[in-house]
Amino acid sequence: MVNLDDLKKEALNLLKDEKVKYIIGYTEGSNGTSAAPAFIKNPEDTDKLVWNPGCFHNLTRFLRDEKKRKAREKHPDERPVGIVVKGCDSRAINVLLQEKYIKRDDVFILGVSCESTGVIDEKKVAKKLKGKKAQKIEWDTNRNLVVTTEDGTTKIPADEVLAERCVECPVHSPVVYDIFFGDKIKRTTDAQFKSVEKIENLSQKEKWDFWKKQFDKCIRCYACRSVCPMCYCDECVVDTISFAVTADTTAEEKAQRIKWIEKSPTPSETFIYHIIRAIHLAGRCIDCGECERVCPLDIPIRFLNKKLEKEAKSLFDYEVGFDPDQLSLVSSFKDEDPEDFIR
Amino acid sequence: MKKRTGVFVCHCGINIAGTVDVKKVADKLGKHKAVAHSEDYVYMCSDPGQNLITNAIKEHKLDSIVVSCCSPTLHEKTFQNAAKAGGINEFQSEIANIREQCSWVHKDKEKATIKAEKITRSAVERVNKNESLEPISFPVTRRAMVIGAGIAGIQAALDMANTGYEVVLVEKNPSIGGHMIQLSETFPTLDCSQCILSPKMVEVSKHENIKLLTYSEVQEISGYVGNFNVKIKKNPTFVDPDKCTLCDECTKVCPVLTSDEFDLGLTGRRAIYMPFPQAIPATYTLDDKHCPGLLPIACGKCADVCDPGAIDYDMKPEIIEEEVGAIVIATGFDLYEKEEMGEYGSGKYPDVLDGLQFERLCSASGPTQGEVLRPSDHKVPKEVVFIQCSGSRDPEQHCAYCSKICCMYTAKHAMLYKHHVPDGQAYIFYIDIRSGGKGYEEFVQRAVEEDGVVYLRGKVSKIFEYNGKIRVWGVDTLAGKDIEIDADMVVLAQAMRPSKDADKLAKLLKISIDKDGFLQEAHPKLRPVESVTAGMFLAGAAQAPKDIPEAVAQASGAAAKALAILSQENLFHSPQVAKSIPNLCTGCGMCVDVCPYDALSLKNGKVEVNEVLCEGCGTCSATCLRAAIEVKNITPYQIYEMINASLGG
Ligand SMILES: Cc1cc2nc3c(=O)[nH]c(=O)nc-3n(C[C@H](O)[C@H](O)[C@H](O)COP(=O)(O)OP(=O)(O)OC[C@H]3O[C@@H](n4cnc5c(N)ncnc54)[C@H](O)[C@@H]3O)c2cc1C
Ligand code: SF4
Ligand code: SF4
Numbered sequence: 008m009v010n011l012d013d014l015k016k017e018a019l020n021l022l023k024d025e026k027v028k029y030i031i032g033y034t035e036g037s038n039g040t041s042a043a044p045a046f047i048k049n050p051e052d053t054d055k056l057v058w059n060p061g062c063f064h065n066l067t068r069f070l071r072d073e074k075k076r077k078a079r080e081k082h083p084d085e086r087p088v089g090i091v092v093k094g095c096d097s098r099a100i101n102v103l104l105q106e107k108y109i110k111r112d113d114v115f116i117l118g119v120s121c122e123s124t125g126v127i128d129e130k131k132v133a134k135k136l137k138g139k140k141a142q143k144i145e146w147d148t149n150r151n152l153v154v155t156t157e158d159g160t161t162k163i164p165a166d167e168v169l170a171e172r173c174v175e176c177p178v179h180s181p182v183v184y185d186i187f188f189g190d191k192i193k194r195t196t197d198a199q200f201k202s203v204e205k206i207e208n209l210s211q212k213e214k215w216d217f218w219k220k221q222f223d224k225c226i227r228c229y230a231c232r233s234v235c236p237m238c239y240c241d242e243c244v245v246d247t248i249s250f251a252v253t254a255d256t257t258a259e260e261k262a263q264r265i266k267w268i269e270k271s272p273t274p275s276e277t278f279i280y281h282i283i284r285a286i287h288l289a290g291r292c293i294d295c296g297e298c299e300r301v302c303p304l305d306i307p308i309r310f311l312n313k314k315l316e317k318e319a320k321s322l323f324d325y326e327v328g329f330d331p332d333q334l335s336l337v338s339s340f341k342d343e344d345p346e347d348f349i350r
Numbered sequence: 351m352k353k354r355t356g357v358f359v360c361h362c363g364i365n366i367a368g369t370v371d372v373k374k375v376a377d378k379l380g381k382h383k384a385v386a387h388s389e390d391y392v393y394m395c396s397d398p399g400q401n402l403i404t405n406a407i408k409e410h411k412l413d414s415i416v417v418s419c420c421s422p423t424l425h426e427k428t429f430q431n432a433a434k435a436g437g438i439n440e441f442q443s444e445i446a447n448i449r450e451q452c453s454w455v456h457k458d459k460e461k462a463t464i465k466a467e468k469i470t471r472s473a474v475e476r477v478n479k480n481e482s483l484e485p486i487s488f489p490v491t492r493r494a495m496v497i498g499a500g501i502a503g504i505q506a507a508l509d510m511a512n513t514g515y516e517v518v519l520v521e522k523n524p525s526i527g528g529h530m531i532q533l534s535e536t537f538p539t540l541d542c543s544q545c546i547l548s549p550k551m552v553e554v555s556k557h558e559n560i561k562l563l564t565y566s567e568v569q570e571i572s573g574y575v576g577n578f579n580v581k582i583k584k585n586p587t588f589v590d591p592d593k594c595t596l597c598d599e600c601t602k603v604c605p606v607l608t609s610d611e612f613d614l615g616l617t618g619r620r621a622i623y624m625p626f627p628q629a630i631p632a633t634y635t636l637d638d639k640h641c642p643g644l645l646p647i648a649c650g651k652c653a654d655v656c657d658p659g660a661i662d663y664d665m666k667p668e669i670i671e672e673e674v675g676a677i678v679i680a681t682g683f684d685l686y687e688k689e690e691m692g693e694y695g696s697g698k699y700p701d702v703l704d705g706l707q708f709e710r711l712c713s714a715s716g717p718t719q720g721e722v723l724r725p726s727d728h729k730v731p732k733e734v735v736f737i738q739c740s741g742s743r744d745p746e747q748h749c750a751y752c753s754k755i756c757c758m759y760t761a762k763h764a765m766l767y768k769h770h771v772p773d774g775q776a777y778i779f780y781i782d783i784r785s786g787g788k789g790y791e792e793f794v795q796r797a798v799e800e801d802g803v804v805y806l807r808g809k810v811s812k813i814f815e816y817n818g819k820i821r822v823w824g825v826d827t828l829a830g831k832d833i834e835i836d837a838d839m840v841v842l843a844q845a846m847r848p849s850k851d852a853d854k855l856a857k858l859l860k861i862s863i864d865k866d867g868f869l870q871e872a873h874p875k876l877r878p879v880e881s882v883t884a885g886m887f888l889a890g891a892a893q894a895p896k897d898i899p900e901a902v903a904q905a906s907g908a909a910a911k912a913l914a915i916l917s918q919e920n921l922f923h924s925p926q927v928a929k930s931i932p933n934l935c936t937g938c939g940m941c942v943d944v945c946p947y948d949a950l951s952l953k954n955g956k957v958e959v960n961e962v963l964c965e966g967c968g969t970c971s972a973t974c975l976r977a978a979i980e981v982k983n984i985t986p987y988q989i990y991e992m993i994n995a996s997l998g999g
Binding site for chain 1: 931932933934936937938939940941942943944952955973975976977985986987990
């Protein structure tokens, strides 16, 4: 079991010894189920850290802000940032290392094991609670979610409330870390791509209708992009207004900005946005599922990325986020790579 | 600001004008706001056509041109020169391909005309954003390398060395000479192979401009045409050639006996050996794969008897680095293994030989001093069956291609056999006889008429040992009957295949191989001695099965091509290369990994382009998620404008 006190103690020491700038972790949220990201600078605040089934956020996304902040500073503090990561999140760190976005010394990784469970899907829990408000949630040792409400406690089997990506998760504990908390349980899954099958089994027309309906809902709020640790480009191809103009952007560069797609959320433009995003995440997405979680319109974005993850694995034996030294999916070529698409 | 572009639409006789209304295309484009002048002409690439362009540039003060014609692979250069002659930068000229991509692939004249307009319009948009560029100049390392020292490699090296340039000749075996040195006599003149080759080998060894690296293999290569850096591994021979006096004492004491490569297993050799008497360099090699241990305790007999102390068990492989401007690859061939021929005994029967073994049997320096004897019992074979196309022209089971030389050398073998065994009988099974070449048909006729060789048209289905003979089952398709011969010896004209590991070398050098594994020429007709990589040339049987005269001719051709590079102080490289946009680059390095020419590197977290290495292929630009790298004069912005132009109207 993960011992929260150990985590707190380690965090305290790191801050007291000034080994890290600050720590990105989880603290109590406001609604009883969800934890909240916390940025802890003072050693005494480490007591606020929590570890519970509501810690679903992928905190590595905040490394983007850290990097940008650092770039602006004249004399940046070169110490690492402490960060709490789950198995999935740790793979994001590997991708960021692989893409040289961060250096290994930039982070001090507090790896936390999900052991036999994972994190919850808030919507599944809400359904089970039928309107009651949770005050506290935790896992017991028998893979049950113990929910405390004003009426006392209820137990719900983990499989009924786990986030879908946790059910399909191939790691369950961090693959890169400086300190490890909890047990290194090797849990295997034979259903890594189960959720994709639902859509794969549709006919082409059904697929098209399905996605048309989904993308029609999109209001282009870009929450999916904001929450994604891999969407770190200064300038995104879909932006037509907020170009990154820096001091050395030339007039020519400004003039040559291409408006590949319109900002308006018309179906064709929105389709293109999501397709571009999916393609740009091929071989990079580590399936933390955050994009889908934050979508206010419940668009099942995760499917697209998951499908590409499946293709990468079956065609090229490529798995994301396990080895920071591997060549990226789209920039590498092996003699054995299938070529049957060349005709 | 729009440019003043001139549009020139070519009829290409009726090649284009037959399907595209060229006048209409010129008319329509004339109305484009960036087009200052537009006209059509019957053959733009002709002299008057080019003059028309040059004059129009001057007359209409054009600053850029678009020529709507055939593929840029054909006439891009022509019209760039015409632009230059008109006084504008050559990179202000673009081609709109309305032949291969339009007129040749369509029938409907109206639609094809609309498409030709669109293609031209998009080229106008492209040229509108073209920068004026100057070719990139860089100095040449004026030395060459030849890989493989068979007759082709030797010829290429001598040709280049004789013009005064230094040549590094790399051979993987302990001696140069390749397969030709193993042959007895050569068709069509039957002159002794060693007698005509060994003078060239000596010339190589004595040539002041040739640096010979034998027992060596290329390990690594970097750089580009004009400036290659090659790392070569020289394997240890464990014998110091300068000290060795060729006394041959060592082979007398060596206890190891292994099969001799030069005689293709027909004789044996010691672990320390000289490949053959005329070997160049003339020295011994200790083969560490067979030597019991290279340790004085394990054996050490050879070192004991070596008076001059030439043997050094501590010799280590050496890595030699060479800078060269051009490379000729002449790695030759190997024979398709007899072991592959299940129907012909899989190499089990001692009296079933391949062509090269038979050459050794006929050779005066061979295992039998030139007497043709059966390997199994050293008797003179009275009936010999030669089987042509063994392993060739058999796409189902073996090699699909024709090995080209076997018809000729089989006729030669039958003839040589008759010269050695006048009362013997030679039979040749053949599919058909391919004897194209000067004096070749006459040579085959001589075999039939003077030496009484029996040619049987048909295939041999099976051979097997029977009563101390080799029973051959075949058909004579001309007579329409089955044939059974109990032969004393069978010689298989095995297919020629690329030399072992040619594919690995090709990968290292970044040149292509064809479907059969031979090195791929840049163009089958017009660039037969060039590889697809600039500065690398092909010679000899490495490129395709060929005989000695052809190998020599190609070698001299490759040498001339290489000399065309070496003879220049500077080379020029197209300036249409990648350019990074540091602002947008996050330094992920994906482009660095994907660039097929190793032209990119990361410096301080941003990508940098080596303009001489870059071929402008655009792979980087397509890979970068951030549009942080693009190729000059075909930037994403230009592509975007081109797409717009071809979608509009
Ligand atoms: C049985 C037989 C009989 C023949 N008779 C005749 C004849 O009578 N008349 C005629 O004109 N032709 C004849 N030929 C054809 C002739 O042998 C070839 O045309 C000729 O040998 C081709 O020369 P080459 O230099 O291209 O290749 P090769 O002779 O194969 O030489 C290639 C050289 O490259 C070396 N090498 C290979 N790989 C590497 C590497 N990676 N690094 C460094 N070195 C390497 C090899 O060791 C070899 O020394 C005959 C062929 C055969 C098989
Ligand atoms: S792929 Fe793009 S962002 Fe990455 S290093 Fe190359 S130019 Fe820079
Ligand atoms: S254009 Fe091609 S050759 Fe040039 S840097 Fe890019 S990938 Fe390499």
